[in-house]
Amino acid sequence: xxxQDAHMLRVTCxxxxxxxxxxxxxxxxxxxxxxxxSEWIVVTTAGVQRWLGLELARRLGSSGADRSDGVxxxxxxIFPGTLARRVLSxxxxxxxxxxxxxxxxxxxxxxxxxxxxxxxxxxxxxxxLAPGATRWGRARRLADLFDRYLLHRPSMLDSxxxxxxVDGAGTPLPDRAAWQPHLxxxxxxxxxxxxxxxxxxxxxxxxxAGDCPSDIPxxxxxxxxxxxxxGAPFLELLEALGTQRDVHLLAHQPSPAMTRAVTxxxxxxxxxxxxxxxxxxxxxxxxxxxxxxxxxxxxSLVLLAGHLTELASDEPGExxxxxxxxxxxxxxxxxxxxxxxxxxxxxxxxxxxxHTCHGNTRQVEVLRDQIQHLLADDPTLxxxxxxxxxxxxxxxxxxxxxxxGPPAGSAEYSDETTMPGVxxxxxxxxxxxxxxxxxxxxxLGALVELLDSRFxxxxxxxxxxxxxxxxxxxxxxxxxxxxxxxxxxxxTRWGLDGAHRVRWGIPASYEAGSxxxxxxxxxxxxxxxxxxxxxxxxxxxxxGVEGSDTAVV
Numbered sequence: 001x002x003x004q005d006a007h008m009l010r011v012t013c014x015x016x017x018x019x020x021x022x023x024x025x026x027x028x029x030x031x032x033x034x035x036x037x038s039e040w041i042v043v044t045t046a047g048v049q050r051w052l053g054l055e056l057a058r059r060l061g062s063s064g065a066d067r068s069d070g071v072x073x074x075x076x077x078i079f080p081g082t083l084a085r086r087v088l089s090x091x092x093x094x095x096x097x098x099x100x101x102x103x104x105x106x107x108x109x110x111x112x113x114x115x116x117x118x119x120x121x122x123x124x125x126x127x128x129l130a131p132g133a134t135r136w137g138r139a140r141r142l143a144d145l146f147d148r149y150l151l152h153r154p155s156m157l158d159s160x161x162x163x164x165x166v167d168g169a170g171t172p173l174p175d176r177a178a179w180q181p182h183l184x185x186x187x188x189x190x191x192x193x194x195x196x197x198x199x200x201x202x203x204x205x206x207x208x209a210g211d212c213p214s215d216i217p218x219x220x221x222x223x224x225x226x227x228x229x230x231g232a233p234f235l236e237l238l239e240a241l242g243t244q245r246d247v248h249l250l251a252h253q254p255s256p257a258m259t260r261a262v263t264x265x266x267x268x269x270x271x272x273x274x275x276x277x278x279x280x281x282x283x284x285x286x287x288x289x290x291x292x293x294x295x296x297x298x299x300s301l302v303l304l305a306g307h308l309t310e311l312a313s314d315e316p317g318e319x320x321x322x323x324x325x326x327x328x329x330x331x332x333x334x335x336x337x338x339x340x341x342x343x344x345x346x347x348x349x350x351x352x353x354x355h356t357c358h359g360n361t362r363q364v365e366v367l368r369d370q371i372q373h374l375l376a377d378d379p380t381l382x383x384x385x386x387x388x389x390x391x392x393x394x395x396x397x398x399x400x401x402x403x404x405g406p407p408a409g410s411a412e413y414s415d416e417t418t419m420p421g422v423x424x425x426x427x428x429x430x431x432x433x434x435x436x437x438x439x440x441x442x443x444l445g446a447l448v449e450l451l452d453s454r455f456x457x458x459x460x461x462x463x464x465x466x467x468x469x470x471x472x473x474x475x476x477x478x479x480x481x482x483x484x485x486x487x488x489x490x491x492t493r494w495g496l497d498g499a500h501r502v503r504w505g506i507p508a509s510y511e512a513g514s515x516x517x518x519x520x521x522x523x524x525x526x527x528x529x530x531x532x533x534x535x536x537x538x539x540x541x542x543x544g545v546e547g548s549d550t551a552v553v
Contacts, residue, residue, distance in 0.1 A: 009242030010309040011249045013259050013301070015334065017224060020250045021052060024223055025059035027248050032218050038076040042083050042222040047387070047430040049077045052223060054384055080229040081151070083220070087213065087241055088196065088203045098191045101147045108146070109139035111186045124179040134452035146184065151230040154197035160184045161198060200233060204240040212244040219246040226252045227296040228303060235303050251304065254294050257336035258285050259311060262298055266305035286338040326351035360396060364403040371425060383426045397429055443468040454504070455515060456494040457487050479552045489543055490518035518543075522553045 014020045028039055043049045056072040078086075089097070097103070112135060117123055129135060149157050153168045160166075160181040165173045173181065188195060220241065228234045238247055253259045261284045281298040285291050290298075322328040325345040329352070332339055345351075353370075357363045367388065375381055390396050401407065408426045443466045450463055461484060463469060470480075495501040497516035498508040511517045525542035545553055 009238055009247045009249065009307055011251060011304050011307045012310045013251045013253045013256075013263075013304070013308060014311070015253055015256055015259075017252060018055065020223065020252060021055040022059060024052075024221060024248070024250055025056055027219075027221060028056070028060060034217070036074075037217045038074050040083070040217055040220045041075055041077045042080055042220070042225070043077050044079070044224055044226075045430065048224050050428065050430060051384075051387075053077065080222075080225070080234065083222075084151075084230075084234070084237060087207070087216065087237060088200065098193060099150070099195055101143055104146060104187070105136075105140045105143035107187055107190055108143045108183075109136060111183070111190055112139055117186075120182075122179060122182045124176075126179060126183070134449055136448050136452055142183070145180075146187070150196050152233070154200045154233050157184065157195060157197035158200075161188055161195065204236055207240040208243050210244065212241070216241075216245060219248070221248045221250070223250050224252045225249065226254070226300070228300045231299070232303060235307075239307075249304075249307075251300070253297055253301065255285075255287070255290055255333050255336050256311065257334065258287075258290050258294065258298065259301060261285070261336070262301040263305040263308050263311075266302045285336055287332055287336050288338065289333060290336060324349050324351040361399050361403065364396065364399045368403055368425065393429065400427075400429065439467045442466065454494045455496050455500070457492050460515070461487065475552070479549075482549055482552060486518065486522060486543060490521055492518045519553075526550055526553060 012020070012023060014023070024041075032039075041052070043052060053072055053075065056075070057070055059070050060072050061070040098107070111117060112123075112126060118127065120127070126138070129138070146157075156166065156168045159170075161184075163185075165178055165181045167173055167177075222238075238249065241247055262281045265281070265284055279299055279302060281302055282291055282295070285294070285298070322331045322343070323346075325343070328343045328345075331337070355363075355366050355370075357366055371383075371386055374386070375383070404425050404427060407428050443463075446463055446466060450459055453459060461480075464473075464475065464483060465480060469475070475483075491513055492515060493513040495504075495506070495514040497514050498506070498511040501510075501514065502508050521541060521543045522545055525545040528542055
């Protein structure tokens with residue numbers, strides 16, 4: 001039995017995020033000993049971060065049960081990886097951490113480009129580069145792979161560092177995968193300092209012994225995690241932190257019935273199924289979506305079964321028969337009931353709609369119209385109550401801004417209508433990649449990828465169209481159109497010059513269709529007559545350039 005003031009890990013599972021937010025507000029309403037200390041709240045995405053901040057602001061400090069006038073302040077909302085770094089490596093300068101993903105990628109590239117790697121047969125397929133592929137792209141993907149291993153498979157990397165080539169379950173690796181631990185050891189030797197995987201177990205032992213960073217508040221909350229990032233190692237971190245601080249994990253699960261069945265089964269088992277091959281939780285569910293899409297959530301439940309403090313049930317007091325298609329789907333998921341296929345929705349039922357649209361722009365236009373209809377039909381509904389999921393946000397973001405106008409908070413945003421007679425929607429784009437959020441980073445990344453590519457006409461023109469590139473060289477829309485016309489006239493296809501195309505089996509003396517050929521013709525077009533029937537010096541046919549286009553050349 002724990003003492004009343006003992007620290008512990010408390011796990012609550014529930015399916016209603018608003019109900020979970022209310023429970024978190026109840027936890028936060030109990031003040032900490034230090035009134036100036038920040039509340040650490042771990043969230044999964046920037047979208048959840050913004051929604052939770054608004055939801056807590058409606059509840060914390062509210063003047064009445066039916067009022068939404070509270071204030072949420074001094075909340076430090078972070079992501080799971082940030083929590084792990086603050087707890088496990090409190091003294092590490094993240095910008096100078098050699099194991100940080102951005103720096104790790106350059107180390108991998110350096111190892112692959114070394115003279116020793118060129119003759120290292122154990123690296124296998126890494127010594128061969130497909131046409132059009134880049135070494136930087138390969139190095140970045142390998143760094144991503146190692147970064148995921150550091151989070152999800154620290155014990156495997158610890159074994160690799162010790163010379164044992166095993167997989168996550170401790171089984172010897174087949175010969176075809178032996179290049180991975182070999183490359184890991186080369187990268188490890190090049191960095192020269194222990195990896196986070198090697199420090200993981202030692203650091204957890206230190207935390208349990210009382211060596212916990214002083215800047216961690218007495219209470220840490222985790223909200224909305226449907227899966228454990230990193231699986232068992234992340235749970236071990238929370239267990240260790242729970243010996244020194246109050247840790248509240250409010251896990252979001254899609255089905256209370258599935259949660260109950262999986263946790264009861266896992267609690268009765270002799271040991272936790274750490275490895276996926278040992279997991280039999282799929283045999284306990286009936287709904288096909290819970291069997292497929294909810295697989296990560298089930299695996300997390302198996303790990304959390306021994307720590308479950310409360311199952312927040314959002315089941316109604318009396319069974320209400322579903323009347324709409326959406327209610328039927330929700331009911332089946334809630335109770336883990338396989339669809340019987342006998343539900344006939346009313347002809348006026350529009351709870352689930354599917355729109356077919358000709359093109360991406362039309363999709364955004366239909367989305368705008370549907371949201372405006374919803375807001376007009378329900379006076380209590382606001383933009384903050386609407387969430388839109390997009391699997392290709394970087395691709396759709398320019399279209400969204402062109403159809404809906406600038407997002408709220410941007411310099412271009414105003415309350416004026418973007419189109420005559422069309423109300424403006426207040427919205428935000430969240431969870432975009434760093435390349436999309438910071439255009440200069442996107443341009444730098446595009447440049448690095450371009451350097452080791454074939455320099456195709458499309459790739460170079462796309463690079464010239466990037467905002468930072470256009471700003472640096474003062475290129476207007478007309479200039480870009482002119483560039484495209486010149487590329488077409490010069491019949492430019494790919495390659496900087498003849499020497500650049502040798503690696504693809506093209507003789508160095510053949511420069512037709514390269515960028516050198518196009519530039520020569522344009523420069524001669526400035527200096528000499530652009531008579532289409534006259535060849536200039538070097539038997540080159542000039543391309544006529546006039547006026548301000550000279551600066552563009």
